[in-house]
Amino acid sequence: MARDDACSGRHLGKLDEHWLDEFANLERHVELRGAMPRESKNQTSQVSGEARLAGWVRYQRRRAVRGILPDWQRELLEQITGFLWDPSNENWSRHLATLTAFLEREGRVPRYRSSNAEERRLAAWVHKQRHLHGRGELHQVRVDALRRLPFRIV
Known part of the structure; x- marks a missing residue:
């Protein structure tokens, strides 16, 4: 999804830009692997990026539970195939x-x-x-x- 579509009419700060970069990484991962990233107990250099991305997804879920995830971020995450809140x-x-x-x-x-x-x-x-x-x-x-x-x- 283009940044312009995600945040039309919004001024993007550095945190928003970083969030959109991570979101794009998540989209790419799901597109390439056909599944959400998983945290692995046996982290190798090959899966450490996947584990880091899985941690980012887990953090977004916590932000939603705490009520601090903006609606536009929630809406984008819900468009990811296989994304579950719980x-x-x-x-x-x-x-x-x-x-x-x-x-x-x-x-x-x-x-x-x-x-x-x-x-x-x-x-x-x-x-x-x-x-x-x-x-x-x-x-x-x-x-x-x-x-x-x-x-x-x-």
Whole structure:
């Protein structure tokens, strides 16, 4: 997106210019890789730029939560394919929907030893939810959602 389109009628300060440069880096990354940048625990020189960009995205989310992200920046970020304001909750909800569909279709919980890779991933996610619940680390809203399922998950 052109800077003129993003900020028509606005005087751009140095911080705005820097923000737009980072935004352009994010656009390029998503265009080239087809995915949002990820922070990596094993940072090599090759992925350090990606991890830095992922950190910038995380910082924009924090700014939004704190109410200090300008509307024009929010609008630009929302135009990025794959951008989520709360990826943790949105990914969890996606897993829950996948599990619900699986339970309805198969009439049983997913199995680790399945020949289907997607079923094994889903079984691993269910196991993680049970583990978090056992440690008291699963939010009550999520516990309630899992307890509404036709099979005992937690």
